[in-house]
Amino acid sequence: MELTLADFVLIVLFASGALVVLFTLVSRTLHARAESRSLAHRVVCRLCLHAFEDTSHVAVVNCPVCAAANEKGRSRRLG
DSSP states (O other): OOOOHHHHHHHHHHHHHHHHHHHHHHHHHHHHHHHHHHHHHEEEOTTTOOEEEOOSOOSEEEOTTTOOEEEOSTTOOOO
16 A cells, blocks of 8 residues: 555644644643642631641641631631
């Protein structure tokens, strides 16, 4: 089977389109993972609403601005 110029151009176009889609998916996945890691360390103070990051493994952290105790994690309750 001989490869004509038209077939070669089509193959190159489809391959480059597939690479763009693949790079887009990889980039979005890596960005989402980095963002979720960053959000896991972010704490918003329940009194002064100061946002700060804390990478320690303790459950309760003190706000650096007002020194109020804040629970880490998604299941924080304000009351």
